[in-house]
Amino acid sequence: MSKVAIVTGGTRGIGQAISVELKHHGFRVAANYAGNDEAAQKFNAEFGIPVFKWDVGDYDACVAGLAEVEKEVGPIDIIVNNAGITRDAMLHRMTPQQWREVMRVDLDSLFNMVHPVINGMRERNFGRIISISSINGQKGQMGQTNYSAAKAGMIGFTKALALENAKKGITANVVAPGYIDTEMVQAVPGNVLDSIIAQIPVGRLGKAQEIAKCVSFLASRDAGFITGSTITANGGQYIA
Secondary structure: OOOEEEEOOOOOHHHHHHHHHHHHOOOEEEEEEOOOHHHHHHHHHHHOOOEEEOOOOOHHHHHHHHHHHHHHOOOEEEEEEOOOOOOOEOHHHOOHHHHHHHHHHHHHHHHHHHOOOHHHHHHHOOEEEEEEOOHHHHHOOOOEHHHHHHHHHHHHHHHHHHHHHHHHOEEEEEEEEOOEOOHHHHOOOHHHHHHHHHOOOOOOOEOHHHHHHHHHHHHOHHHOOOOOOEEEEOOOOOOO
């Protein structure tokens, strides 16, 4: 039977590309989303992937949401932690709320999503946990101490998780994208976007599908010897 994958923030942008790519490779996919009902229903109608609404920053909501996915789709074999938000500000102007909101969604969500299902993965001796970090979690970024800290925290979480579960057939890895051609990036003013692209050695933005293909490989049985790793998919902008 096909493996079941849950993708958080899986109905838009990079998350949508991941959901579609995993389905293309034969996984049974469920896509989580937080609030945009219209986009989620459009995604469901277009791709036939079931959607489930809950807040990944809320542990109890994750427990309930994951249980619903397992009831409707099947036991979860692959988790893609893709959901994320930004609340940018220089630290001396950042509010405690801006800090907490980013940590809650971007970092706490890894515990919230993995903890309820890790024992099932261990019992079945198979699991793939893939988290979408960022170039800014590797090199830092002005105005993003909260986001950079959360995305760097993903990498530490993943390394420890990989060590804890390696003997149980469970891998944990990170994909750290650079600047990807999504609606959010395209909304950046043209002169700023041009300056960003000028810093990318390959001379272009990345494509969401390129990140999705990294994820689909890490989700496969062929990637069973790769764990605790970070794939830096940023066009050479930052070489870790």
